[in-house]
Amino acid sequence: MLEKAVLGQTENLQFMWECLLMGGHVLIEGVPGLGKTLMVRSLSQVIQCHQSRIQFTPDLMPSDITGTKVYDLQTGHFSFRQGPIFTHILLADEINRTPPKTQAALLEAMEEKQVTVDGETYQLPSLFFVVATQNPVEHEGTYTLPEAQMDRFTMKLMMNYPTGEHEALLLATQKIHSRRESKLESVISIEEIIEIRQELEDVTVESSVIHYILALVQATRNHPKVYLGASPRAGLDVLAMSKAGAIVKGRQFVTPDDVRRIVKPVLRHRLILHPDGELEGWKADDILEEIIQSIPVPR
DSSP, rough: GGGGTTOOHHHHHHHHHHHHHHTTTEEOOOOOSSSHHHHHHHHHHHHTOOOEEEEOTTTTHHHHHHHHEEEETTTTTEEEEETTSSSSSSEEGGGGGGHHHGGGGGGGHHHEEEEEEEEEEOOOOOOEEEEEEESSSOOOOOOOOOHHHHHHEEEEEEOOOHHHHHHHHHHHHHOTTOGGGGGGOOOOOHHHHHHHHHHHHGGGGGGHHHHHHHHHHHHHHOOOEEEEEEOHHHHHHHHHHHHHHHHHHOOOOOHHHHHHHHHHHHHHHOOOOHHHHTTTTOOOHHHHHHHHHSSSSOO
């Protein structure tokens, strides 16, 4: 369904859909013009839910995200005015263009699905999904995302240029001033997504698969090229994403192939490489591929 609006991003669309089903959050990295915003708009349309967009800038304040208390002259009391974070799907556009203080406004929301303002806690919707984007090319005027922020993203998707075939199809079918997501229809409700999340608890995971996930995560901590490996939260995300992948394929059990398929998207942004390795051109995906090939796959 989503491929009608976003061409050439089949794998990323599937990963994003599975991440939504398991209740995680996604960081998308890609140059401008690839359709990152279109992906989020299209997703909100097939679910028919509320979607907000925050354009992160250097002068953005935490209250611009969470909301603030406003004094009401008629009642003589302060009332809370909700910020754009009170939504179902939140697009944090160019998240690395705002200082860490403002980035931190998302930490509590992404982990606990609540916001605390002036000592009072406000619950976010049951379906709360953050999709953040960043440009890998521009570095001037940007801020590195702190490790705590990166670890709260379930997966990091790399958005590349579409193939020549898909780009030719895009040029042939695009109409001036038309929006491709307008062709989409709602296919699932928020209540049905919540039900699917509950079904994930019943997906069977054999002990051999559990130990396989553990071996992959621990290998990132012991690799000589890695300064800081994946956290226990990363292992939980690998397990949850494996369950979501199994559900999407119509299975009630997880296979090692489900795990191998999502290791790179779930772990690539959680590894901190040694500085000398980065100078030599080491990439997190290369190290993860090396780890995947070195650990025996359970039968």
